[in-house]
Amino acid sequence: MLQLVTFSTLNGILYGMLLFMMASGLTLIFSMMGVLNFAHASFYMIGAYFGFEISRRIGFWPGFFVAPVLVGAIGALVERYGLRRCHRFGHVAELLFTFGLAFVIEELVSMIWGRLPADYRVPPSLDFVAFRLFDTTYPAYRLFMLVTAVAMFVFLIVVLKRTRVGLIIQAALSHPNMVAMLGHDVPLIFMMVFGAGAGLAGLAGVIAGPALVTQPSMAALLGPILFVVIVVGGLGSLGGAFVASLLIGLIQTFAVAINISLADVIGPSAAGLFGELGRAPLAQIAPVLPYLLLVLVLIFKPTGLFGNRET
Amino acid sequence: MSEALRIFLVFAALAAVLVGAPLMFSSGVALTMMSLMGVMIILALSYNMLLGQTGLLSFGHAVYYGLAGFCAAHAMNIVAAHKFPVVLPAIPLVGAAAGLFFGVVFGAVSTRRAGTVFAMISLGLGELVVAFALVLRSFFGGEEGIATNRTKLAPFFGYKFGPQIQVYYLIAFWCFVCIALMYALTRTPFGRLCNAVRDNPQRVEFIGFSAQRVRFQAFVLSAIFAGIAGALAAINFELMNSQAIGADTSGLVLLMTFVGGTGHFFGPIIGAVLITFMQISLSDVTNAWMLYFGLLFILVVMFFPGGIAGWLALHGPLLRRGRIFTLIPAYALALVPLAGLVLGGILLIELAHRMLVEAQSDGTVLSVFHVTMDGASLVPWLVALVLFLGGGLGLRAAWPKVSEAFARASGKQSETVAP
Numbered sequence: 001m002l003q004l005v006t007f008s009t010l011n012g013i014l015y016g017m018l019l020f021m022m023a024s025g026l027t028l029i030f031s032m033m034g035v036l037n038f039a040h041a042s043f044y045m046i047g048a049y050f051g052f053e054i055s056r057r058i059g060f061w062p063g064f065f066v067a068p069v070l071v072g073a074i075g076a077l078v079e080r081y082g083l084r085r086c087h088r089f090g091h092v093a094e095l096l097f098t099f100g101l102a103f104v105i106e107e108l109v110s111m112i113w114g115r116l117p118a119d120y121r122v123p124p125s126l127d128f129v130a131f132r133l134f135d136t137t138y139p140a141y142r143l144f145m146l147v148t149a150v151a152m153f154v155f156l157i158v159v160l161k162r163t164r165v166g167l168i169i170q171a172a173l174s175h176p177n178m179v180a181m182l183g184h185d186v187p188l189i190f191m192m193v194f195g196a197g198a199g200l201a202g203l204a205g206v207i208a209g210p211a212l213v214t215q216p217s218m219a220a221l222l223g224p225i226l227f228v229v230i231v232v233g234g235l236g237s238l239g240g241a242f243v244a245s246l247l248i249g250l251i252q253t254f255a256v257a258i259n260i261s262l263a264d265v266i267g268p269s270a271a272g273l274f275g276e277l278g279r280a281p282l283a284q285i286a287p288v289l290p291y292l293l294l295v296l297v298l299i300f301k302p303t304g305l306f307g308n309r310e311t
Numbered sequence: 312m313s314e315a316l317r318i319f320l321v322f323a324a325l326a327a328v329l330v331g332a333p334l335m336f337s338s339g340v341a342l343t344m345m346s347l348m349g350v351m352i353i354l355a356l357s358y359n360m361l362l363g364q365t366g367l368l369s370f371g372h373a374v375y376y377g378l379a380g381f382c383a384a385h386a387m388n389i390v391a392a393h394k395f396p397v398v399l400p401a402i403p404l405v406g407a408a409a410g411l412f413f414g415v416v417f418g419a420v421s422t423r424r425a426g427t428v429f430a431m432i433s434l435g436l437g438e439l440v441v442a443f444a445l446v447l448r449s450f451f452g453g454e455e456g457i458a459t460n461r462t463k464l465a466p467f468f469g470y471k472f473g474p475q476i477q478v479y480y481l482i483a484f485w486c487f488v489c490i491a492l493m494y495a496l497t498r499t500p501f502g503r504l505c506n507a508v509r510d511n512p513q514r515v516e517f518i519g520f521s522a523q524r525v526r527f528q529a530f531v532l533s534a535i536f537a538g539i540a541g542a543l544a545a546i547n548f549e550l551m552n553s554q555a556i557g558a559d560t561s562g563l564v565l566l567m568t569f570v571g572g573t574g575h576f577f578g579p580i581i582g583a584v585l586i587t588f589m590q591i592s593l594s595d596v597t598n599a600w601m602l603y604f605g606l607l608f609i610l611v612v613m614f615f616p617g618g619i620a621g622w623l624a625l626h627g628p629l630l631r632r633g634r635i636f637t638l639i640p641a642y643a644l645a646l647v648p649l650a651g652l653v654l655g656g657i658l659l660i661e662l663a664h665r666m667l668v669e670a671q672s673d674g675t676v677l678s679v680f681h682v683t684m685d686g687a688s689l690v691p692w693l694v695a696l697v698l699f700l701g702g703g704l705g706l707r708a709a710w711p712k713v714s715e716a717f718a719r720a721s722g723k724q725s726e727t728v729a730p
Contacts, residue, residue, distance in 0.1 A: 030427075034427070036427050036430070036431065082609075082613065085613055086612060086613055086616075089612075089616040091426070091427065092366075092368050093612055093616050095368065095427070095430065096368075096565070096569060096608075096612045097609060097612045097613065099370075099562070099565070099608075100605055100608040100609040100612060101605075101609060103562065103601070103604070103605035103608070104602065104605035104606060104609060107599070107601050107602040107605055108602065111599065111602065111663065111664055111667050111668055112667055114668070220558070224434060224435070224438045224558075227431050227434060227435065228435060231428075231431055231435070235427075235428075284445075284446055285446060287442040287445070288439060288442040288443055288446065291435050291436075291438045291439035291442060292439060294432075294435040294439075295420060295432070295435060295436065295439060298420065298423075298424075298428075298432055298435075299420060302423065302424065302428070
């Protein structure tokens with residue numbers, strides 16, 4: 001039991017940190033431009049495939065550094081030549097643009113790399129056992145992912161809270177017109193933030209690719225979960241996104257690991273009350289839980305856990 | 312011509328088209344396609360009640376379509392098993408009831424907010440229902456779905472609805488009824504109130520209405536019509552599976568409605584007919600049709616946010632003033648590079664698709680528009696690139712002329728009409 005709890009906690013935190021790497025960019029982009037970027041998970045997927053392609057040709061480490069930059073550049077281009085054009089038609093047009101973009105990216109990726117999962121493996125330099133606990137081994141690569149995610153988190157906080165760039169970004173979040181008056185190029189800031197957000201998602205893809213499955217449907221599988229994270233955390237709130245990422249990560253991991261059903265908890269009457277749902281083990285219901293959480297949060301606390309705006 | 316007469320004539324023409332279409336296109340494929348078009352017209356129009364008329368962008372509209380479809384399939388099975396005296400044409404009412412029920416339940420949750428939050432809740436609810444569909448096997452039938460048999464119900468004046476043509480007329484009947492009802496709804500004070508909620512919710516509150524309530528009512532009504540479409544789909548396919556409630560269907564409805572045009576009542580009809588036609592005929596011609604759909608959607612969002620109907624409506628005043636012909640030279644001029652751009656784009660996609668996806672299994676030779684070429688040689692790539700880039704540059708050069716001609720025709724000095 002202790003073993004299960006320890007490893008599920010570790011994996012849950014890891015998954016949560018991965019989610020946060022994407023959710024942070026998404027929530028920043030949202031609070032800045034009011035655009036809910038449907039294609040955000042697609043940047044994560046592009047990152048994974050770029051990482052795969054570069055590691056296949058050159059090596060994992062070049063991919064680790066180059067792929068996120070490439071993805072960030074693509075993101076910046078998308079903002080400059082796609083989103084900015086749609087901006088004058090309103091938020092709905094922007095949302096629809098990213099929606100269509102996610103669709104096109106998925107098709108392009110499956111055209112270039114095929115619909116089957118890519119053979120993106122853990123690099124040999126990280127392919128060893130980090131530690132052994134209760135007779136279960138923990139791979140070093142997972143530890144590496146955790147370290148990367150935490151490092152990125154610290155980096156993001158430092159940039160946003162301690163530097164001049166962060167100051168301008170924060171100001172542009174709340175008072176874009178005033179920032180523009182002061183002589184800053186707000187559209188350029190938007191483009192940079194969009195690119196940086198896409199790059200972070202790309203980095204998440206590069207490190208998650210070998211551990212999870214790199215396939216064209218990975219964006220569509222993850223995208224809705226990201227929305228859950230940023231809504232539950234509170235739209236535009238970085239701290240909220242962090243807590244919600246960990247929460248969802250832990251919920252998902254524990255739900256898969258625990259094999260009990262409602263019938264086990266409240267007795268056989270559950271089957272009568274909930275029908276099939278009462279008999280289904282928690283692991284089977286796991287995919288439902290994030291969305292259930294979303295709906296509950298929206299009903300009882302529409303601002304999210306830490307948000308302060310209802311939009 | 313008075314407006315009432317004009318509306319009457321339009322609906323008479325619609326009825327004539329619905330009745331006469333199978334006489335013109337009587338092949339099996341055409342009948343199947345037209346049946347599906349009828350279903351999709353209802354679905355797209357019901358979606359536009361939200362997006363176009365009330366300004367609610369939903370990413371989970373398929374939920375009401377799919378759930379009602381499952382309810383209708385179960386209802387048909389129950390009716391057939393117990394030999395209840397219920398005829399097939401009444402089954403869409405079951406779908407409507409299911410749409411009403413789920414619309415009330417989910418609408419109460421989701422219409423509390425408008426805008427982006429509504430969009431996200433609809434997405435979350437959609438995912439929630441899809442996730443439940445995999446758990447609740449007895450209702451959703453797991454991977455296989457729920458099969459049903461429409462001929463097992465009590466005959467309706469001797470018709471058992473075995474042949475597709477009878478199903479077509481059943482769908483056409485409901486399609487006409489739904490179009491008429493939904494159109495009538497836009498003409499009521501409630502329909503106007505929906506538009507007001509879309510344009511300025513604050514002022515709606517000021518004049519004493521609850522915007523949330525209007526959103527909720529519009530949502531429920533939309534779900535009812537989506538439910539009718541779902542029941543008709545169950546009748547048409549005799550099978551419902553969890554794909555019908557999923558994000559793919561929701562995305563398809565959005566595509567149809569938006570490409571057709573959300574600003575005009577008849578826009579989604581154009582979209583539903585066009586996209587269904589493309590879906591069925593394109594998937595025979597090319598394997599990259601999903602990519603074309605995505606690109607089409609992005610292009611419409613970026614350049615023609617009014618959709619096809621919006622673009623056509625721009626020409627309405629010119630047509631009435633009889634000055635539309637002055638546009639022809641400019642349009643003809645723009646058409647040449649546009650054709651080059653489109654053709655080059657198609658060639659590039661097809662060549663890339665052949666080389667990347669199918670080269671290993673089927674070889675590198677492909678044929679596009681009955682022209683055979685070898686994707687491994689350089690010539691077709693060069694031709695495609697020249698067409699694509701030349702078309703793009705040509706279009707950029709020709710565009711000012713088009714907008715100038717448009718401005719002249721509409722009697723304005725100079726105003727860019729489209730980007």
